[in-house]
Amino acid sequence: MxxxxxxxxxxxxxxxxxSERITNALLVENLAARGLQVAPDRVIDLFVGGTIAGVAKTARSFGATLEENWVDLIYAEMFERLAQEAxxxxxxxxxxxxxxxxxxxxxxxxxxxxxxxxxxxxxxxxxxxxxxxxxxxxxxxxxxxxxxxxxxxxxxxxxxxxxxxxxxxxxxxxxxxxxxxxxxxxxxxxxxxxxxxxxxxxxxxxxxxxxxxxxxxxx
Known part of the structure; x- marks a missing residue:
């Protein structure tokens, strides 16, 4: 061009x-508490560039036990952390x-x-x-x-x-x-x-x- x-x-x-490092660290912590251990570099491969709804679908497919309103819950956590650290x-x-x-x-x-x-x-x-x-x-x-x-x-x-x-x-x-x-x-x-x-x-x-x-x- x-x-x-x-x-x-x-x-x-x-x-x-x-913000990626902040949100990726949060996802590692949050998913571990819900039965899915994901290494930080694997989080990048699986989730970066997608949507949080897509994260939920993928995490459930790997065995995570997520609340029905998990997307709303993780966004609330994410916004709080980003407002402080981004x-x-x-x-x-x-x-x-x-x-x-x-x-x-x-x-x-x-x-x-x-x-x-x-x-x-x-x-x-x-x-x-x-x-x-x-x-x-x-x-x-x-x-x-x-x-x-x-x-x-x-x-x-x-x-x-x-x-x-x-x-x-x-x-x-x-x-x-x-x-x-x-x-x-x-x-x-x-x-x-x-x-x-x-x-x-x-x-x-x-x-x-x-x-x-x-x-x-x-x-």
Whole structure:
């Protein structure tokens, strides 16, 4: 594609907000209390990039004994912990400054609910920066790896998918970006490179490298 892009679309957890380690640790603790021992690296393989409803289905299939309202219960625990501990991914504020300076709009597209982003983006001081361009799987028929959320964000902005860049840290999210016909970059700071390299157009492990990959600065 021609760089710089006309629109940059970010996943939220693990890309904008350093929340994956917090939520993964919570899942390990919570599922262990319900009869399912899952190693932290296995949590990443099984659950990152999916939905909490999907976590519940998978955990039950592996023998976890979950309450009927477990999704509501885990979200309540998660929101409380994220409100206390979530921080921006290093380099994100300066990256957004660079996009603003270049006049390039950006949005966030998450498989999580709006209520979760209300907590994490506010905690990290990012809510106003993404105002009007905050998208959840709640806004579309199908969650990632379907392309729906990315296509909606591009359509609302009036920008062709081919002129958009997606930044993701999970295989599900990267597949969604590619299915949307968008240039997809994989952030591998906390994700094994082999999970994203086969899917993405390029991978990187430091947000300070992203302006170069977007054509905003020399590499």
């Amino acid at each position: 021609t760089l710089p892009p006309d629109l940059v679309l970010f996943d939220c957890d693990g890309v904008l907000v350093d 921080t921006p991914v290093p380099g994100v504020p300066s990256l957004l400054d660079a996009l603003d300076a270049a006049g390039i709009p950006y949005g966030v597209c998450s498989n999580g609910p709006h209520a979760k982003m209300d907590v994490t983006l506010a905690r990290c001081g990012l809510t106003q920066r993404f105002a009007g361009r905050i998208y959840s799987r709640e806004d579309v028929p199908n969650p990632k790896p379907a392309p729906d959320v990315y296509l909606k964000a591009a359509a609302d902005a009036g920008i062709a998918p081919a002129n958009c860049v997606v930044v993701e840290d999970s295989p599900n999210g990267a597949r969604a970006g590619k299915a949307a016909g968008m240039h997809t970059l994989g952030f591998i700071a906390d994700t094994a490179a082999e999970h994203l390299t086969p899917i993405c157009d390029a991978v990187f492990d430091d947000m300070r490298a992203l302006p170069g990959l977007l054509g905003l600065t020399s590499k």
